Amino acid sequence: MVAQGPPxxxxxxxxxxxxxxxxxxxxxxxxxxxxxxxxxxxxLFLDFLIGTSRNPVLFDTNCFEPTLASLFPERxxxxxxxxxRGQMDLFDPLVEADGRPKVVDLWxxxxxxxxxxxxxxxxxxxxxARGIQPVIALLTDERDQFADELEKRRSMWQDxxxxxxxxxxxxxxxxxxPPYPLYHAIEIPELxxxxxxxxxxxxxxxxxxxxxxxADDATELELRSRALLEPVFWDIERLDLKLALEQSPSIP
Amino acid sequence: xxxxLIVVGADKGGVGKTTVSRLLIEYLTAHGSPPRAxxxxxxxGTLRRFHxxxxxxxxxxxxxxxxxxxxxxxxxxxxxxIVDIRAGRLGPTLRTLEDIGxxxxxxxxxxxxxxxxxxxxxxxxxxxIALVAPxxxxxxxxxxxxxxxxxxxxEWDPETYQSFFGDVKxxxxxxxxxxxxxxxxxxxxxxxxxxxxxxxRTAENKKAAYSFVLRxxxxxxxxxxxxxxxxxxxxxxxxxxxxxxx
Numbered sequence: 331m332v333a334q335g336p337p338x339x340x341x342x343x344x345x346x347x348x349x350x351x352x353x354x355x356x357x358x359x360x361x362x363x364x365x366x367x368x369x370x371x372x373x374l375f376l377d378f379l380i381g382t383s384r385n386p387v388l389f390d391t392n393c394f395e396p397t398l399a400s401l402f403p404e405r406x407x408x409x410x411x412x413x414x415r416g417q418m419d420l421f422d423p424l425v426e427a428d429g430r431p432k433v434v435d436l437w438x439x440x441x442x443x444x445x446x447x448x449x450x451x452x453x454x455x456x457x458x459a460r461g462i463q464p465v466i467a468l469l470t471d472e473r474d475q476f477a478d479e480l481e482k483r484r485s486m487w488q489d490x491x492x493x494x495x496x497x498x499x500x501x502x503x504x505x506x507x508p509p510y511p512l513y514h515a516i517e518i519p520e521l522x523x524x525x526x527x528x529x530x531x532x533x534x535x536x537x538x539x540x541x542x543x544x545a546d547d548a549t550e551l552e553l554r555s556r557a558l559l560e561p562v563f564w565d566i567e568r569l570d571l572k573l574a575l576e577q578s579p580s581i582p
Numbered sequence: 583x584x585x586x587l588i589v590v591g592a593d594k595g596g597v598g599k600t601t602v603s604r605l606l607i608e609y610l611t612a613h614g615s616p617p618r619a620x621x622x623x624x625x626x627g628t629l630r631r632f633h634x635x636x637x638x639x640x641x642x643x644x645x646x647x648x649x650x651x652x653x654x655x656x657x658x659x660x661x662x663x664i665v666d667i668r669a670g671r672l673g674p675t676l677r678t679l680e681d682i683g684x685x686x687x688x689x690x691x692x693x694x695x696x697x698x699x700x701x702x703x704x705x706x707x708x709x710x711i712a713l714v715a716p717x718x719x720x721x722x723x724x725x726x727x728x729x730x731x732x733x734x735x736x737e738w739d740p741e742t743y744q745s746f747f748g749d750v751k752x753x754x755x756x757x758x759x760x761x762x763x764x765x766x767x768x769x770x771x772x773x774x775x776x777x778x779x780x781x782x783r784t785a786e787n788k789k790a791a792y793s794f795v796l797r798x799x800x801x802x803x804x805x806x807x808x809x810x811x812x813x814x815x816x817x818x819x820x821x822x823x824x825x826x827x828x
Contacts (some may be wrong), residue, residue, distance in 0.1 A: 417795045421798075447798075450798055
């Protein structure tokens with residue numbers, strides 16, 4: 331069973347440059363390729379953070395078709411990175427060490443623009459200075475373009491925390507792994523249509539169900555979701571724990 | 583290093599003279615040579631609003647204020663003085679500098695003199711060049727195309743341009759790139775130097791809450807401006823070898 335995070339958990343505060351700042355994580359779910367499963371992965375991060383009462387904010391960069399934002403309008407910001415206002419709507423809150431985790435669903439149409447702007451604005455440097463932990467969740471793709479992207483991100487940001495994500499349902503062939511250790515890896519199995527529909531078409535928070543003990547009268551949806559998603563949430567929990575331990579005051 | 587006087591001017595208003603003066607102050611300060619500045623927008627003083635510690639507001643029509651600038655060039659700690667000339671006063675100011683013998687002293691290399699002539703988009707700007715040129719034959723004359731307020735310089739064709747520039751000894755043409763309007767507006771509202779805005783500090787040196795994105799725009803723009811001033815070797819121009827006193 332997936333361990334449930336403490337209800338109403340507040341991420342602990344850290345002392346950064348003499349200022350108390352709450353632990354703030356940003357999950358940048360990205361790929362330069364369409365249809366590799368970004369929105370599903372962003373959704374699962376969001377489910378996990380809502381399910382652990384962390385009050386996350388979602389940034390949907392597909393201003394033309396903000397699929398995920400439409401399911402969680404009360405906690406979503408739709409941004410258009412082509413405009414300065416849109417850039418401010420995204421980057422300004424991302425550099426706030428306010429303790430609220432953020433998930434960025436980085437649409438492939440905004441992918442290049444995001445990283446170019448991040449570099450120009452000095453986003454990763456600023457985040458590090460403020461004790462914010464950006465994590466790049468990079469989706470693999472059948473053409474192995476992610477490998478080049480992996481190198482680009484590593485050269486752009488030396489301490490990049492890159493999580494490689496295989497969405498087996500979207501990308502049938504898992505690409506070659508880089509010769510160096512990655513920060514973390516997550517595999518999303520192929521979801522059956524019932525589970526996929528429940529996730530893609532409703533605001534149902536799957537983590538809440540998966541993290542509680544299985545009831546004797548569990549529904550078909552619950553049984554199938556638990557079987558498919560429990561390992562995914564284990565991976566996400568391990569990632570979250572790793573990030574928390576890195577910022578723990580007791581860990582040197 | 584000789585004492586240096588930089589005059590920033592244009593006869594037309596609204597072409598960005600004060601913006602260029604601010605950039606020069608910040609550039610020189612960043613390179614360890616903080617200048618003193620004179621704002622001739624008497625009595626208002628737009629430049630002084632951004633750099634109150636190093637700017638005096640002067641009325642250049644008054645002899646006493648002319649003396650405050652020229653007579654003290656060799657006395658003060660700052661080796662560079664910048665004068666931001668208000669619109670319509672460029673010609674008279676240059677005539678005054680000639681009349682009081684300052685430009686003669688420049689020719690004798692007692693002082694270094696730089697003119698930053700901010701050009702507007704119209705041909706009338708080119709006509710100003712003819713007016714200014716006689717005064718800067720032995721000085722360092724920079725023409726500045728300021729794109730910060732979206733000027734396109736559309737009325738200039740190469741032939742017209744050449745007809746005005748043919749006989750002018752220019753030390754170089756400087757192009758100030760465009761800064762995003764919103765970023766520029768926020769710096770104006772903050773009333774601080776561009777670099778202070780980038781550092782997210784208030785005029786009182788307290789932590790501010792300026793937009794991270796807009797600070798990024800200003801930072802990148804400042805880098806481009808710095809590269810332009812490096813390209814024309816402004817620091818070398820301001821520190822020429824002293825005249826031999828054999």
